[in-house]
Amino acid sequence: MRAINVMLSILVSLLVGALVLEGGLRLIGKAPPKSLNRFDRHAGWAKEAGRKVVRSTPEYKITIETNEFGLREDQGAAKLKAPGVFRVLALGDSFTLGYSVERADSFVEQLERWWKAEGRNVEVINAGTEGYSTDQAVAWLAANGAEWSPDLVLLFPYDNDWYWNGQETYIGGLAKPVFEATGALEQRELAPWPKRSLLMNSALARFFGYGKPRDVAAHMYQPAGAKRALLKEFAAVLPVSPDVTQIDKFELQSRQGTQGALKALQAAVARLGVKAVVVPIPSHSAVDDEFKLKFCQKFLGVDPAQFLPERPFEHVIAIAKEIGLPTLDARAALRQAGAGSYYDIDWHFTPKGNGVFASFLREQLDSQGFLPPEQAAKQALAQLPVTPAAKSSGIPFWAKLFAGLWLALSTIYCVTYPKENRALAPLKVGAMLGLVFGIFMGGKFLIGALPPAYARLILPLFLLAVLSFVAYKLGRRLGTIAELIKAFTLRGHWYLMPLVMVLLSVGSLLVVAASSPLIAPFIYTLF
Numbered sequence: 348m349r350a351i352n353v354m355l356s357i358l359v360s361l362l363v364g365a366l367v368l369e370g371g372l373r374l375i376g377k378a379p380p381k382s383l384n385r386f387d388r389h390a391g392w393a394k395e396a397g398r399k400v401v402r403s404t405p406e407y408k409i410t411i412e413t414n415e416f417g418l419r420e421d422q423g424a425a426k427l428k429a430p431g432v433f434r435v436l437a438l439g440d441s442f443t444l445g446y447s448v449e450r451a452d453s454f455v456e457q458l459e460r461w462w463k464a465e466g467r468n469v470e471v472i473n474a475g476t477e478g479y480s481t482d483q484a485v486a487w488l489a490a491n492g493a494e495w496s497p498d499l500v501l502l503f504p505y506d507n508d509w510y511w512n513g514q515e516t517y518i519g520g521l522a523k524p525v526f527e528a529t530g531a532l533e534q535r536e537l538a539p540w541p542k543r544s545l546l547m548n549s550a551l552a553r554f555f556g557y558g559k560p561r562d563v564a565a566h567m568y569q570p571a572g573a574k575r576a577l578l579k580e581f582a583a584v585l586p587v588s589p590d591v592t593q594i595d596k597f598e599l600q601s602r603q604g605t606q607g608a609l610k611a612l613q614a615a616v617a618r619l620g621v622k623a624v625v626v627p628i629p630s631h632s633a634v635d636d637e638f639k640l641k642f643c644q645k646f647l648g649v650d651p652a653q654f655l656p657e658r659p660f661e662h663v664i665a666i667a668k669e670i671g672l673p674t675l676d677a678r679a680a681l682r683q684a685g686a687g688s689y690y691d692i693d694w695h696f697t698p699k700g701n702g703v704f705a706s707f708l709r710e711q712l713d714s715q716g717f718l719p720p721e722q723a724a725k726q727a728l729a730q731l732p733v734t735p736a737a738k739s740s741g742i743p744f745w746a747k748l749f750a751g752l753w754l755a756l757s758t759i760y761c762v763t764y765p766k767e768n769r770a771l772a773p774l775k776v777g778a779m780l781g782l783v784f785g786i787f788m789g790g791k792f793l794i795g796a797l798p799p800a801y802a803r804l805i806l807p808l809f810l811l812a813v814l815s816f817v818a819y820k821l822g823r824r825l826g827t828i829a830e831l832i833k834a835f836t837l838r839g840h841w842y843l844m845p846l847v848m849v850l851l852s853v854g855s856l857l858v859v860a861a862s863s864p865l866i867a868p869f870i871y872t873l874f
Contacts, residue, residue, distance in 0.1 A: 391483055397415060409448055411444070436474055440476065443503045446695055465727070481663075499717055509580070642654075673717075
């Protein structure tokens with residue numbers, strides 16, 4: 348019985364340590380990202396109805412909500428189109444969804460708002476879904492398009508669609524549809540999403556690299572001259588032999604899958620009796636030479652002379668024209684807009700980029716007659732009216748947190764040390780908080796500024812450095828701590844182990860913080 352209790356003590360100790368690490372990682376924003384999506388038997392996945400997800404990165408913090416139909420639209424939006432309304436259906440991936448901006452700033456919303464401000468009876472339905480390739484957007488249209496009664500369909504492919512249009516599964520073993528080059532859908536039943544274990548969904552597994560899907564390697568390759576392996580989707584921006592027999596298998600699959608998806612789009616809108624326009628979204632590198640060089644050197648690790656960022660864009664345009672689908676090219680408009688249209692880390696449109704793209708769509712769809720005469724602008728607008736921003740205090744959250752902690756800790760300091768000069772308390776507490784916040788925010792900035800390969804090392808190195816210094820400062824106390832843990836373990840007091848582990852861990856950190864003012868801010872940052 349004693350052996351069992353000892354074993355339980357060891358297991359509980361390890362479990363407590365793992366839970367502390369899990370909680371800490373989640374508190375600093377390293378929790379596994381929440382998904383908007385669910386399995387869908389037609390498109391592989393679709394957005395879940397009534398879902399709300401907050402996305403926070405070093406570049407933005409936004410909220411995405413879906414309505415009862417699983418779209419980023421108003422709650423209570425009707426599928427049945429009102430008389431006299433001209434309905435535009437927008438299909439695409441995260442760019443169309445507005446993955447990196449608030450809903451009001453997405454190009455879909457800006458376009459609709461612009462048209463309505465001009466007195467047009469037009470509504471735009473946003474059917475964009477994170478992670479979609481062209482074939483999935485078309486499969487969604489074929490299954491759901493008739494319910495929404497569109498008068499015009501706009502398809503917004505992105506560069507990485509080129510590769511994924513030829514693949515039967517996405518990273519993580521997520522099944523997706525594929526079209527044959529003729530436009531026929533491959534006849535197979537899409538398998539439901541594989542279940543992920545509790546461990547795979549933990550922040551701890553993700554932090555140490557064990558939460559990655561097992562099939563990532565199947566979608567990687569080492570291009571000639573590259574310093575590192577890349578996802579095969581980047582093969583579209585690297586040169587290949589003009590001889591078709593020498594093109595890698597996945598490149599040939601990409602061409603056939605993309606051609607089939609566009610032919611299927613053509614057939615789907617013909618059944619609906621409407622027109623479709625293909626509007627590829629160019630990558631940041633395709634419209635910004637400065638970013639192109641930085642992206643090539645820092646992320647791809649290849650010779651800039653090998654980097655052809657406009658290649659997948661031009662492939663899609665050429666195939667669409669070949670089969671008779673009208674296209675629009677936004678590259679010139681985005682180049683003319685200058686810097687600030689894309690996020691540097693995330694690569695998606697900023698609010699400005701969404702606005703530039705919406706303006707381009709409005710101008711081109713009008714000039715090329717895709718809207719009927721009765722939907723002509725009743726009042727000319729040179730630019731989109733600015734939507735009043737939601738009222739806010741203008742004070743960032745970190746400043747409110749700093750002020751609250753400063754007030755609370757200064758008060759506690761004065762009560763705890765009544766004999767000390769009370770005028771110095773706010774100065775001491777403010778200096779300590781300033782260092783803690785500086786370490787945290789500076790580290791966050793550094794992680795965002797460095798290439799991904801180096802950025803992911805910052806936090807582990809920081810933790811290792813702080814804990815190494817703690818071990819050094821504890822010195823012989825480590826022996827006492829080990830003796831205490833050993834004593835409780837050998838006596839089989841497994842039910843006390845959580846309390847013992849927490850008290851010893853927190854106590855050790857606080858002892859070192861109190862004895863070393865230089866390291867204290869770094870330790871408090873961990874809390």
